[in-house]
Amino acid sequence: xxxxxxxxxxxALAQEHxxxxxxxxxxxxxxxxxxxxxxxxxxxPNSSLSFHLAQLSHAxxxxxxxQGRSLIYSADYAAMSGLIGYLMENCCAGAACGSxxxxxxxxxxxxxxxxx
Amino acid sequence: xxxxxxxxxxxALAQEHxxxxxxxxxxxxxxxxxxxxxxxxxxxPNSSLSFHLAQLSHAxxxxxxxQGRSLIYSADYAAMSGLIGYLMENCCAGAACGSxxxxxxxxxxxxxxxxx
DNA sequence: TCGATATTTCTACAAATATCGAAATAAAGG
DNA sequence: CCTTTATTTCGATATTTGTAGAAATATCGA
Numbered sequence: 001x002x003x004x005x006x007x008x009x010x011x012a013l014a015q016e017h018x019x020x021x022x023x024x025x026x027x028x029x030x031x032x033x034x035x036x037x038x039x040x041x042x043x044x045p046n047s048s049l050s051f052h053l054a055q056l057s058h059a060x061x062x063x064x065x066x067q068g069r070s071l072i073y074s075a076d077y078a079a080m081s082g083l084i085g086y087l088m089e090n091c092c093a094g095a096a097c098g099s100x101x102x103x104x105x106x107x108x109x110x111x112x113x114x115x116x
Numbered sequence: 117x118x119x120x121x122x123x124x125x126x127x128a129l130a131q132e133h134x135x136x137x138x139x140x141x142x143x144x145x146x147x148x149x150x151x152x153x154x155x156x157x158x159x160x161p162n163s164s165l166s167f168h169l170a171q172l173s174h175a176x177x178x179x180x181x182x183q184g185r186s187l188i189y190s191a192d193y194a195a196m197s198g199l200i201g202y203l204m205e206n207c208c209a210g211a212a213c214g215s216x217x218x219x220x221x222x223x224x225x226x227x228x229x230x231x232x
Numbered sequence: 233t234c235g236a237t238a239t240t241t242c243t244a245c246a247a248a249t250a251t252c253g254a255a256a257t258a259a260a261g262g
Numbered sequence: 263c264c265t266t267t268a269t270t271t272c273g274a275t276a277t278t279t280g281t282a283g284a285a286a287t288a289t290c291g292a
Binding site for chain 2 (some may be wrong): 023
Binding site for chain 2 (some may be wrong): 238239241242243
């Protein structure tokens with residue numbers, strides 16, 4: 001996953017309605033949710049939500065599939081894995097997933113990681 | 117870490133220069149880097165970078181400390197941990213950090229996580 | 233105090249983003 | 263074919279973001 005895609009994904013999630021929509025889709029699992037249900041649950045007009053779903057879709061974080069009259073959206077877990085993987089590798093001193101409550105992100109033991 | 121802060125942090129990282137700057141700061145470790153060095157390495161005018169650093173700072177992802185004439189910036193690993201933790205918990209079906217190469221993000225075993 | 237260095241704040245403007253009603257498109261069922 | 267339902271695209275507008283030169287601020291050393 002290269003930086004360009006990461007930036008797009010981060011930007012896609014960096015908005016109230018989009019983050020909320022994505023969370024709902026993650027909760028919904030593989031079966032996903034139709035656009036209308038998302039709009040209703042989020043309290044956002046259909047046309048507005050459509051705009052946001054397009055952004056998430058364009059960032060590769062969700063997928064669209066028609067089912068009769070409805071368009072079912074679902075989270076793309078692989079993309080999210082890729083994003084988190086990138087953040088842990090590149091923005092977290094490599095370390096991650098070790099500590100108990102926290103997710104890791106070790107401070108590189110003082111200054112062993114100097115500018116070199 | 118609540119959604120509002122997460123959105124700010126995601127937005128702060130969702131920009132070419134800011135993501136690059138943050139990566140440099142993570143690599144630099146606890147000793148950090150002065151603003152001028154960052155600007156030079158990124159090939160961005162000082163005033164522009166200053167704007168971006170302010171955003172990262174306002175999102176709580178980096179810290180500023182004066183050292184003589186220079187302002188040294190350094191990554192806040194705890195904030196990054198918090199961000200990644202949030203993403204794994206809320207945007208990743210809970211699962212994470214299990215698989216080999218990937219960072220996890222399990223698809224909730226088919227449809228056991230229906231809308232309910 | 234003066235000059236050099238490091239960095240920010242100010243300012244102005246171009247570009248991207250968010251919002252949402254209205255019109256257009258797609259599918260299903262008479 | 264026409265109507266209803268589900269959703270997107272269009273259009274207009276308000277807001278936010280990104281950019282970078284010029285001026286201001288802070289620190290150091292002579």
